[in-house]
Amino acid sequence: MTHLLFRHRDIPEINKLQVYQKNGGFANFKKAVTSLQPKQIVDEVKASGLRGRGGAGFPTGVKWSFLPDTIWPHYVVCNADESEPGTFKDREIMESNPFQFLEGVAIACYAVGANEGYVYLRGEFFEVAKFLDQCIAEMEKAGYLGDRLFGTEYSLRLKTHLGAGAYICGEETALLESIEGKRGQPRLRPPFPAVVGLYGKPTVINNVETLTNLPYIIEHGAAGYRQFGTEKSPGVKIFSLSGNVNKPGNYELPLGATFRELIFGLGGGLPEGRKLRAIMPAGASSSIIRVDNASFERVMDTPMDYENVQNVGSLLGSASVIVIDDSHPMDWVINKTIHFFKHESCGKCTPCRDGNYWMQHLTERIHEGHATEKDVVLLKSVAGQMLGKCLCALGDFSTMAVTTAIERFPEDFEKKVKA
Numbered sequence: 001m002t003h004l005l006f007r008h009r010d011i012p013e014i015n016k017l018q019v020y021q022k023n024g025g026f027a028n029f030k031k032a033v034t035s036l037q038p039k040q041i042v043d044e045v046k047a048s049g050l051r052g053r054g055g056a057g058f059p060t061g062v063k064w065s066f067l068p069d070t071i072w073p074h075y076v077v078c079n080a081d082e083s084e085p086g087t088f089k090d091r092e093i094m095e096s097n098p099f100q101f102l103e104g105v106a107i108a109c110y111a112v113g114a115n116e117g118y119v120y121l122r123g124e125f126f127e128v129a130k131f132l133d134q135c136i137a138e139m140e141k142a143g144y145l146g147d148r149l150f151g152t153e154y155s156l157r158l159k160t161h162l163g164a165g166a167y168i169c170g171e172e173t174a175l176l177e178s179i180e181g182k183r184g185q186p187r188l189r190p191p192f193p194a195v196v197g198l199y200g201k202p203t204v205i206n207n208v209e210t211l212t213n214l215p216y217i218i219e220h221g222a223a224g225y226r227q228f229g230t231e232k233s234p235g236v237k238i239f240s241l242s243g244n245v246n247k248p249g250n251y252e253l254p255l256g257a258t259f260r261e262l263i264f265g266l267g268g269g270l271p272e273g274r275k276l277r278a279i280m281p282a283g284a285s286s287s288i289i290r291v292d293n294a295s296f297e298r299v300m301d302t303p304m305d306y307e308n309v310q311n312v313g314s315l316l317g318s319a320s321v322i323v324i325d326d327s328h329p330m331d332w333v334i335n336k337t338i339h340f341f342k343h344e345s346c347g348k349c350t351p352c353r354d355g356n357y358w359m360q361h362l363t364e365r366i367h368e369g370h371a372t373e374k375d376v377v378l379l380k381s382v383a384g385q386m387l388g389k390c391l392c393a394l395g396d397f398s399t400m401a402v403t404t405a406i407e408r409f410p411e412d413f414e415k416k417v418k419a
């Protein structure tokens with residue numbers, strides 16, 4: 001199929017403004033600003049069924065409609081933090097198809113009445129930020145940004161903002177704190193950013209991939225977008241495939257494509273002699289799907305969309321599919337994930353800060369073979385006490401792999417503990 005998001009794979013040099021323009025670039029933003037009312041765009045995006053690609057899958061148009069029209073200014077902030085281990089799709093979009101992405105940001109800004117939009121990038125993306133700054137400057141020169149665009153009353157400016165390399169700053173309220181120059185830690189909610197967001201004003205926060213869909217939706221309408229994907233999960237999705245596969249990489253597919261198509265089709269299967277044992281479909285934050293003789297066919301035939309991945313005991317999240325073969329025991333896997341979460345916990349709330357500290361001690365002890373059965377029970381108990389009790393979802397995320405590894409792969413832990 002031709003790509004909706006990864007158009008650079010079909011059109012060489014589409015990351016140059018002239019090439020993008022030749023291929024319809026910015027015609028949709030112009031169409032939006034000159035011939036559509038903001039509410040029409042919000043309604044079209046609602047009808048398209050586009051859901052947030054940052055992880056939670058929340059309907060984008062519905063999110064936009066929460067902004068009150070009694071409080072101004074409004075802001076749009078694009079989440080380009082991309083810190084989930086195993087997720088590497090937003091970077092490819094920004095580097096290779098930057099103008100479609102920025103056109104998407106601009107359309108979102110117009111739709112919610114924002115005259116300023118921010119792109120928040122993780123600190124390690126300093127080269128990407130520099131490149132986007134150049135793209136933004138070219139857009140200003142070409143008349144796509146600035147005052148009274150296309151002869152209308154609408155003005156728009158875009159800015160990039162670099163973080164300092166912290167996973168927590170992908171959490172939307174920590175991200176807002178970071179832009180405001182404060183320590184990147186989550187805010188208490190309510191109020192939600194739609195009402196009290198950046199600088200205390202109504203704010204829309206959307207992922208890079210989410211916004212990159214918008215030019216297509218404006219051009220082809222909701223029905224055009226819905227020709228891809230499923231009824232409840234319409235459109236296309238980029239799957240970041242990594243781990244024990246022959247051809248790791250980003251793959252753009254309609255939502256509802258199966259694990260089999262991704263892992264054994266495009267991904268070229270597992271290395272010679274290795275057997276599929278587990279899948280983490282949402283990066284380090286995943287509940288781990290067990291794949292064995294009994295479940296293999298069912299898991300492989302599962303459509304990868306927001307509904308069906310739940311039927312095999314996990315979530316689609318940001319669709320960073322990590323493949324784990326039979327050479328990796330789960331005590332090793334969770335030792336890795338907890339090392340990450342312990343390092344990235346921001347420390348603001350006690351359950352996440354202390355819970356991850358203790359989970360790291362316990363997973364390490366188990367993995368190194370110094371633990372008893374009681375330690376596994378304690379590890380599960382710590383995870384259980386964290387779930388649903390943290391200030392933001394980072395704490396919950398950290399428990400997912402731990403709990404499911406212990407429940408679904410008991411033999412790995414039985415092997416490791418002393419009587």
Ligand SMILES: Cc1cc2nc3c(=O)[nH]c(=O)nc-3n(C[C@H](O)[C@H](O)[C@H](O)COP(=O)(O)O)c2cc1C
Nearest residue numbers: 052053054079081082083170171172206207210393
């Ligand atoms: C700890 C944590 C890290 C997150 N990291 C990211 C991220 O890197 N990129 C992203 O788009 N969303 C991330 N999210 C989700 C955002 O909070 C937010 O839901 C998302 O940006 C909304 O955009 P969407 O509706 O387009 O998905 C993270 C959430 C949490 C709790």
